[in-house]
């Protein structure tokens with residue numbers, strides 16, 4: 195990256211990374227273009243921005259032409275992470291939302307029951323995780339705001355059913371559809387967005403209605419012939435206790451909880467900082483305040499450290515449930 199990018203440009207770039215809709219992306223790219231110093235060193239970046247802008251403008255025009263409504267839904271993130279449920283009709287997405295969060299939603303034997311996003315909060319130990327249930331998606335049946343919501347998710351659950359329906363056969367179509375929208379689902383690693391490349395989204399496959407799959411035949415078919423190790427796969431039934439699934443969801447979200455304490459005081463065990471796996475003392479401090487991270491000298495850690503209250507450097511990698519005492 196060219197070294198002389200201005201703070202204004204970098205702020206615009208941050209805006210672009212966070213943009214969810216095509217309109218937001220276009221607005222941010224225009225700002226990036228305006229603030230980008232134009233010289234030899236930024237040739238490649240200039241070309242990339244121009245190419246991306248023209249691609250997005252075309253995409254927007256096509257959507258308008260096709261008459262698909264741009265009016266839609268947006269789900270504000272709340273809690274420690276946002277998990278989005280998606281899949282073909284009637285696979286048990288809404289049942290899963292209800293069971294994980296207690297949210298009362300329409301559930302029915304017939305397909306296309308859910309029409310708008312439904313949101314619930316799943317309690318997990320001392321935090322809450324947001325679960326978003328979407329209307330069913332297939333290759334030929336989706337709306338743009340669904341894609342925008344998927345693009346913003348922290349973790350995707352693809353929900354298929356182990357009954358005698360055809361949902362398991364629609365899995366690869368779903369991947370293709372998302373790929374055509376520049377969203378690539380990945381089974382491992384963390385979600386991320388290369389500046390001009392596709393969005394990479396961490397996803398797992400949930401196979402519901404296990405109780406209807408005698409001898410596990412459909413599950414084995416799904417595992418061996420369709421998923422083939424590309425994604426983590428979990429079989430569940432709505433009649434079961436789902437606490438193991440909740441734990442898995444927390445793990446796959448890739449987050450850790452960090453509690454803070456002041457010297458000589460007890461730690462505050464409510465409202466932990468939510469960080470990503472691999473984050474350091476510096477990241478934790480930056481979450482509290484930018485200047486705070488810059489002035490930090492060292493910290494003491496209880497939990498993952500060799501002994502309680504061990505003094506550590508600011509690049510020390512934190513673990514879930516660590517307690518940190520910052521020293522400036």
Ligand SMILES: Nc1nc2c(ncn2[C@@H]2O[C@H](COP(=O)(O)OP(=O)(O)OP(=O)(O)O)[C@@H](O)[C@H]2O)c(=O)[nH]1
Nearest residue numbers: 284285286287288289302305306307308330403432
């Ligand atoms: N036997 C069994 N039935 C289930 C299970 N989970 C859901 N169902 C049933 O499957 C049907 C569809 O459930 P929904 O939760 O409405 O499915 P959905 O995926 O939200 O459906 P759409 O909103 O239409 O896409 C309902 O009759 C549920 O009672 C399960 O684990 N086992």
Ligand SMILES: [Mg+2]
Nearest residue numbers: 287288307308
């Ligand atoms: Mg539903």
